[in-house]
Amino acid sequence: MTTILEMQGITKTFPGVMALDSVNLKVEEGEIHALVGENGAGKSTLMKVLSGVYPHGSYEGIIEFRGEECRFSGIADSEKRGIIIIHQELALVPLLSIAENIFLGNERANGGIIDWHETFSRTRALLAKVGLKESPQTRVTDLGLGKQQLVEIAKALSKEVKLLILDEPTSSLNETDSEALLKLLLEFKAAGISSILISHKLNEISKVADTITVLRDGAAVSTLDAGGSHVSEADIIRDMVGRSLTDRFPPREPKIGETIFEVSHWTAHHPQHAERKIVDDVSFHVRAGEVVGIAGLMGAGRTELAMSLFGKSYGVGISGEVKMHGRKVDVSTVQRAISAGICYATEDRKTYGLVLDDTIRRNIPLAHLDGIANGIVVDEHRELDVARDYREKIRIKCSSTAQEVVNLSGGNQQKVVLAKWLFAGPEVLILDEPTRGIDVGAKYEIYAIIAELARSGKAIVVISSEMPELLGVTDRIYVMNEGRFVGEMPTGEASQEKIMSLIIRSGHRN
Amino acid sequence: MSEEAIHQPQVAKPGLGGAAAASGGFIRKHMREYGILLALIVIMAFFQIVTNGILLKPINLTNLILQNSYVIIMALGMLLVIVSGHIDLSVGSVLGFVGALAAVMIVQWDMNYILAGVICLAVGAMIGAIQGYWIAYWKIPSFIVTLAGMLVFKGLSLWVLEGQSVGPFPRGFQLIASGFLPDVFGIKGFNLLSMLLGLAVVAVMLFFGLRSRFRNRASSHDDEPALFFFGRNFILAAAIVYITWALSTFRGFPNVLVVMALLIAVYSFITTRTTIGRRIYAVGGNEKATRLSGINTERLVFLTFANMGMLAALAGLVFAARLNTATPKAGLGFELDVIAAVFIGGASMAGGVGTIVGAVIGAFIMGVMNNGMSILGIGIDYQQVIKGLVLLVAVIFDVYNKNRA
Numbered sequence: 001m002t003t004i005l006e007m008q009g010i011t012k013t014f015p016g017v018m019a020l021d022s023v024n025l026k027v028e029e030g031e032i033h034a035l036v037g038e039n040g041a042g043k044s045t046l047m048k049v050l051s052g053v054y055p056h057g058s059y060e061g062i063i064e065f066r067g068e069e070c071r072f073s074g075i076a077d078s079e080k081r082g083i084i085i086i087h088q089e090l091a092l093v094p095l096l097s098i099a100e101n102i103f104l105g106n107e108r109a110n111g112g113i114i115d116w117h118e119t120f121s122r123t124r125a126l127l128a129k130v131g132l133k134e135s136p137q138t139r140v141t142d143l144g145l146g147k148q149q150l151v152e153i154a155k156a157l158s159k160e161v162k163l164l165i166l167d168e169p170t171s172s173l174n175e176t177d178s179e180a181l182l183k184l185l186l187e188f189k190a191a192g193i194s195s196i197l198i199s200h201k202l203n204e205i206s207k208v209a210d211t212i213t214v215l216r217d218g219a220a221v222s223t224l225d226a227g228g229s230h231v232s233e234a235d236i237i238r239d240m241v242g243r244s245l246t247d248r249f250p251p252r253e254p255k256i257g258e259t260i261f262e263v264s265h266w267t268a269h270h271p272q273h274a275e276r277k278i279v280d281d282v283s284f285h286v287r288a289g290e291v292v293g294i295a296g297l298m299g300a301g302r303t304e305l306a307m308s309l310f311g312k313s314y315g316v317g318i319s320g321e322v323k324m325h326g327r328k329v330d331v332s333t334v335q336r337a338i339s340a341g342i343c344y345a346t347e348d349r350k351t352y353g354l355v356l357d358d359t360i361r362r363n364i365p366l367a368h369l370d371g372i373a374n375g376i377v378v379d380e381h382r383e384l385d386v387a388r389d390y391r392e393k394i395r396i397k398c399s400s401t402a403q404e405v406v407n408l409s410g411g412n413q414q415k416v417v418l419a420k421w422l423f424a425g426p427e428v429l430i431l432d433e434p435t436r437g438i439d440v441g442a443k444y445e446i447y448a449i450i451a452e453l454a455r456s457g458k459a460i461v462v463i464s465s466e467m468p469e470l471l472g473v474t475d476r477i478y479v480m481n482e483g484r485f486v487g488e489m490p491t492g493e494a495s496q497e498k499i500m501s502l503i504i505r506s507g508h509r510n
Numbered sequence: 511m512s513e514e515a516i517h518q519p520q521v522a523k524p525g526l527g528g529a530a531a532a533s534g535g536f537i538r539k540h541m542r543e544y545g546i547l548l549a550l551i552v553i554m555a556f557f558q559i560v561t562n563g564i565l566l567k568p569i570n571l572t573n574l575i576l577q578n579s580y581v582i583i584m585a586l587g588m589l590l591v592i593v594s595g596h597i598d599l600s601v602g603s604v605l606g607f608v609g610a611l612a613a614v615m616i617v618q619w620d621m622n623y624i625l626a627g628v629i630c631l632a633v634g635a636m637i638g639a640i641q642g643y644w645i646a647y648w649k650i651p652s653f654i655v656t657l658a659g660m661l662v663f664k665g666l667s668l669w670v671l672e673g674q675s676v677g678p679f680p681r682g683f684q685l686i687a688s689g690f691l692p693d694v695f696g697i698k699g700f701n702l703l704s705m706l707l708g709l710a711v712v713a714v715m716l717f718f719g720l721r722s723r724f725r726n727r728a729s730s731h732d733d734e735p736a737l738f739f740f741g742r743n744f745i746l747a748a749a750i751v752y753i754t755w756a757l758s759t760f761r762g763f764p765n766v767l768v769v770m771a772l773l774i775a776v777y778s779f780i781t782t783r784t785t786i787g788r789r790i791y792a793v794g795g796n797e798k799a800t801r802l803s804g805i806n807t808e809r810l811v812f813l814t815f816a817n818m819g820m821l822a823a824l825a826g827l828v829f830a831a832r833l834n835t836a837t838p839k840a841g842l843g844f845e846l847d848v849i850a851a852v853f854i855g856g857a858s859m860a861g862g863v864g865t866i867v868g869a870v871i872g873a874f875i876m877g878v879m880n881n882g883m884s885i886l887g888i889g890i891d892y893q894q895v896i897k898g899l900v901l902l903v904a905v906i907f908d909v910y911n912k913n914r915a
Contacts, residue, residue, distance in 0.1 A: 313802060334804040344802070352802050355795035357862055366792055367803040369785040376784045381725065420803070 004029040004194050005163060010049055010061035019045045021218045022061070027163065027211075030192045032185055034205040034226070037215035038240055038439035043198050046215070047165050051085040052078040066162070082162030086152045088171060088437075094141035099123040101140055102155045126154040130184060144299070146177030153184065164188065164195040170204060171437050174298035174465060175500075182208050200439060201466075202233045214239040237440055248444065249472035252451040256475065257288035259326075260459040261342070261428040266320030268308040274316055278304045280483035282320075286428060286459040291450060293474035293491070294463045295499050301483040302463045303347055306430045310344035311337045324427065338367060343426035345417050347433035347463070353417040354405050361387035361401040363416055367424040390419035394449055411442025418449060429453065430461040435469060447473050467496045481506045540734075541911050542856050544742075546871050546904075551745075553875060557882030564885050565878070568760035571753060576687065576832060578877035579766040580605065580825035582870055584848045585855075586777045587821035589869040590814045592852050593781075595794040595861025596645060596652035598815065599845050600637075600659030601822040606841030607667040608634050608826030613676035613836030616683060623683040631823050637663070638819020639812065646811035660845070668838045677835025687832035690762040701762030708754025708763075711771070712747045719743055766828060773821075778866040790814065794861025850897070851876050854904040875900070 005027040012020040020042045027033045035043050048054050050063065052072030063070045065081055072078045075085075092101050099119050108118040123136035130150045140148060149169055156164055166185075170178040178201075185195055185208055199205055205212060205226075212224040214236060222239045224231045237248075262285040270276040278301050286292045294302050307314035309322065311334030322331050322340075329340040337344075346352035354363055364387050365372045372383040387401035396415045398408060405416050414434065421429060431450070435443040450473055454460055464470050470477055470491075477494050479487035479502045486506035489498070557565045564570055584601050591598045608630045615626040641659050645652045678684075695702040723739060734742075757763055781787040792800040793807050801807045825844075830836045855872030857864025876897060883893045 310802070311804070333806075334802060335806065338804040346802065351796075352798050354799055355792050355862065358791070358795050362788070362791075366788075366800065366805070369788055373785050376786060378783055378785055378788060380783075424804075 002029050003027070004066055005050075006062075006064040007046070007050065008062045008064070010046065010059060010063075012045055012049055012054060012059040019218050020049070020059070023215070023218070023220045025213055025220065026223075027194050027196060029194055030189055031194055031210040032189055032208050033194070033196050034209035034212045035196055035198045035215065036200070036202070036205065036212060036236060036240060038441055041215040041240070041439075042218040043215055044167065045218075047085060047167065047196070047198065050078070051075055051083055051165065079159055082160055083165070084156040084159055084161045084163070085165040086149075086156060086167065086169065088168040090145075090148055090152055092140045092148060092151060095139060097137045097139055098127070098134060098143075098151050098154075099136035101151060102126060102136075102158050104155075106159065122158070123154075126157050127151075129157055130154045131180065144177075146173045146180070146298075149173065149177070149181060150184075153181075161193060164193060165198075166195060167198045168200065168437065169197070170199065170201060176297070178204065200437070202236055205236075206231060206233065212236065216240060240440055248440075248468075250444065250448045250451050252455065254289060254291070254454065254475050256290045257457065259285050259287045260324060261286040261461075262323040262326070263309065264321045264323075266305065266309065266322075267318065268304060268315030269317040271314070271316050278315060278483050279308055282480075282483075282485050284478055284485060284488075286461055288457045288459055289454050290476065291454050291460045291462060291474045293470035293477040294461065294480055295467060295470050295477055295503075296465075296480035297503060298465060300480045300503075302480050303432055304483075305480070306344055306432055306461070306463060309337070310334060310342060310430065313344075338424055338426075341425075341427035342430070343367070343421040343424050343428070344430040345421050345432060345434065347436060349410075349413055349417050353420075354413060356406040357404055359402045359404055360391070360396065360398055360408075360416055363405055364390055364419045364423055367420050371423060371425075386423060390422065394419060394422075395445060409438075409442070411438040411445070414438055414442070414446060415449075418446070422453075426458065428459045428461070430463070432463045433465065434462065435464075435466070443469075467499060470494075470499075471496070479503060479506075542908065543865075543868070544738075545907065546854070546856060546868060546875070547742075547745075549904075550871050550875050550878070553878055553882075557878060557885070561882060561885045565882055566752075566756065568756040570881070570885075571756050572760055572764060574877060574881050575764055575767050575770075577881065578873055579687075579764075579770055580829045580832075581844065581847050581851060581877065582770055582873045583773060583821055583825045583828065584818075584844070585851045585869040585873045586773055586866060587814075587818035588848045588852050589777075589855070589857060589864050589866055590781070590790055591652075591818050592849075592857045592859075593794045593861060593864045594790050594811055594814050595797065596811065596814070597849065598641070598652065598656045598818050599849075600641065600656040600663060601818065601825075601848055602841040602844035602846075603660045603663035603667065604634060604637055604819060604822040604841075605826040605829060605844055606836075606838070607637075607663040607670070608823040609830035609836040609840050610667040610670040610676070610838070612683075612827055612830050613679070614670055616679060617676050623680060627683075627686075627827055630827055631820055634823020634826070635816050635820040638822070639816040641819070642812040642815025645815060646808040652815075664842075667836075667840070671836060671838050673838060675835050675837040677833075679831060679834055684831050684834055685765060687764075687766055687828050688834075689765040691765065691768065693762060699759065701758045704762040705754055705758040707768075708750055708758070712750050715750075716743060716747065774866060774870055781866050786810075791862055794863070796862075847876060848873075850901045854901055856908060858908070872904075 003026055007025040009022040010020050011022050037043050049059050052075050055073045056071035102123055103119055108115045120136045130153050132150050169181055209226045212226050213220055214222045264283045266282045268279040270278050296302050304314050308318050312318055312332055322329055324340055331337040365383055372379055391401055394415050397412050405413055435446050462474055474491045476490050478485050479499055481503045487502040612626055612630050615621040616623050641655050644650045644655045691704050693701050789805050789810055793810055797807055851873035852869045854875055855868030
């Protein structure tokens with residue numbers, strides 16, 4: 001095998017921070033090279049250096065690609081050489097067609113006039129390569145996230161890619177789509193295309209990666225050979241966090257009390273297609289001190305269920321009953337749901353959870369401004385006390401509570417969201433994908449907060465696509481598929497296989 | 511300004527050379543707030559020199575205040591609108607329409623001017639509420655709704671006035687804009703009441719400033735370096751004392767100034783210290799997250815526009831009283847001056863950012879330039895070009911600062 005990429009002694013500093021500290025990275029031709037590390041370890045920065053987002057001169061060190069030293073001045077430069085990066089946030093124009101997106105900036109044209117025939121036929125060929133059967137004229141917005149991801153990859157292929165960089169490609173995909181994506185990577189490998197895969201999902205990495213480089217605090221701490229031999233997840237985690245995590249979940253002894261929260265025959269319809277039931281006659285309950293999980297694939301209707309319960313924030317034609325402590329409550333607006341004691345922490349913290357450009361201290365009390373005000377006058381000293389209190393209690397890492405949340409890492413942003421809802425004083429807390437996109441160390445801390453909340457007698461609902469997480473933190477699991485609850489089991493009796501088979505069997509029924 | 515300190519982020523901990531490092535970091539973080547104040551001072555100093563001292567003469571200061579009062583009154587409402595992530599293009603037309611309405615009611619129907627004034631304010635609030643209804647509850651872009659409003663009310667004021675100018679107003683109504691605080695002490699050539707009022711304002715400002723500073727100190731969070739705190743307060747106090755003295759030797763405080771100062775204080779308090787202020791900033795910062803925090807975002811936007819309408823109506827009354835006549839052309843293009851003032855004052859088009867004090871300073875920057883250039887006899891053509899460039903530079907400065915941070 002020959003080396004396709006060699007990065008030597010890459011150092012990149014931002015004012016006051018050393019983001020990368022003489023990092024070396026070597027990628028062989030036709031291998032899948034996984035890059036892992038906690039958030040803020042420098043993975044994205046390294047990839048931005050490689051793809052020319054940070055141009056030559058703004059960093060120290062040497063990049064050699066296919067035997068030549070490269071000095072990229074921008075992303076167009078690196079793409080010309082065949083280095084293509086696919087970001088976590090997809091860079092597609094939703095209202096344009098697949099074909100238009102694939103050839104955006106690279107149009108098949110004669111003298112400025114687009115050759116649609118060639119555009120479509122080449123798009124069809126590219127889509128076949130990534131296993132998509134859509135028409136090239138389908139608008140991207142009409143595709144699911146998994147298929148959008150494949151369109152991005154097809155776009156990369158259209159540029160004769162030699163090295164494909166994928167930043168957290170599966171973080172928003174369900175298991176089937178993730179599987180398909182990983183299979184595709186293996187096919188590319190067979191075709192001689194190298195890839196760099198950034199991911200938090202260690203099980204995926206151990207499935208496909210040939211080599212694993214672990215970054216920590218801006219330095220490459222180890223390079224592990226994953227081909228054939230067995231690198232254990234524990235080894236990777238130890239290198240990532242610099243300590244060994246014997247337990248990925250904090251221990252807890254559940255003390256389960258009376259039923260607090262009870263939902264019966266809850267139904268909600270799609271806001272645009274009012275005839276489609278997205279949540280279909282769902283009933284469940286949660287007891288004090290209990291952590292209940294809702295398992296299911298992406299699109300099963302779990303987020304929609306939670307948001308429709310939380311002040312009818314999703315859906316139309318909602319029917320059903322919600323009881324708190326056996327008494328019927330009104331949850332028809334967010335305000336009413338909160339006063340009934342129900343809070344919902346979103347899966348998408350940047351869009352639905354935080355005012356990103358505002359400070360930590362001003363984000364935390366947003367759902368309960370009365371808690372820091374006398375009448376309508378905000379008491380800023382009380383606000384500061386509250387912020388400092390939560391910073392301490394749930395360990396929000398920041399230079400000051402006056403820091404803007406946009407500058408925090410994902411894990412710390414998630415903690416600010418949690419602090420906001422804790423301050424609102426809920427009895428029932430619904431957590432939607434509470435650890436999405438955050439690193440192993442921070443995940444453990446989030447789990448510890450969940451355990452602590454349960455211990456204090458709150459009823460917790462956890463929605464998660466990561467089954468090990470559900471198995472690790474919950475007491476009881478409901479399984480949801482296509483809008484319906486298709487199973488329920490105590491976590492002690494649950495397994496990934498059992499949950500999957502419930503989902504698959506229920507899917508066959510229709 | 512006195513409430514400012516608690517918003518200051520913690521600066522570098524004093525250590526070796528801590529004081530210097532602290533002020534360095536402080537300047538960098540608060541470039542915008544001090545920058546705009548500095549810009550106003552520089553612009554005023556410049557015109558003071560090139561106009562041979564005419565700019566700060568008592569009579570011209572009085573003029574400056576009267577000329578800009580309606581822009582400032584509307585800028586207060588516009589700041590809230592822009593912070594909430596919207597825009598209101600209709601305010602110039604609403605100002606003209608309300609002025610026309612006042613003229614018809616007072617001059618042609620002989621209505622009592624106080625009653626007419628109250629009706630006008632209600633009509634303004636109503637106009638804002640109707641526009642706000644479409645924007646907040648129907649999610650129609652504010653640009654479009656208020657563009658429509660701009661055309662509608664321009665047309666309606668022509669219709670109400672039947673294309674004519676209507677005036678003059680009775681003496682009592684004119685006093686809104688051209689009256690001064692009464693000279694209760696009867697000292698010839700010096701309005702002692704105004705002077706005392708000015709000094710009282712300075713005293714109150716210093717009292718709250720110091721109190722807030724001591725409280726911040728007590729709760730051990732760093733605030734602005736002493737040099738900045740005292741420097742800023744000294745400049746501000748000196749400016750107020752000078753203006754007060756100058757105005758007192760002329761005819762005293764114009765009534766409009768008193769109204770304006772009260773409004774500035776009230777809106778400043780609302781934006782920085784109340785829960786409703788918090789919510790407006792949150793809506794502009796992230797509407798979806800704010801709604802999911804249990805805040806009624808629709809009602810908030812609706813109220814913001816109703817408030818804007820009412821302030822536009824108040825400005826319309828002031829403007830009509832000042833001209834002593836209502837003309838179909840009144841208010842033409844005023845919305846642009848108001849919006850420019852708010853953006854020069856540091857607000858962001860995306861919403862969630864901006865301060866009342868900034869908007870007021872922004873309005874004064876525009877006003878001083880208008881006034882200074884007119885004294886110098888610079889043609890309206892050049893004036894427009896220069897004002898446009900100042901707006902552009904101010905926003906470029908903002909973006910540059912933001913990118914660097």
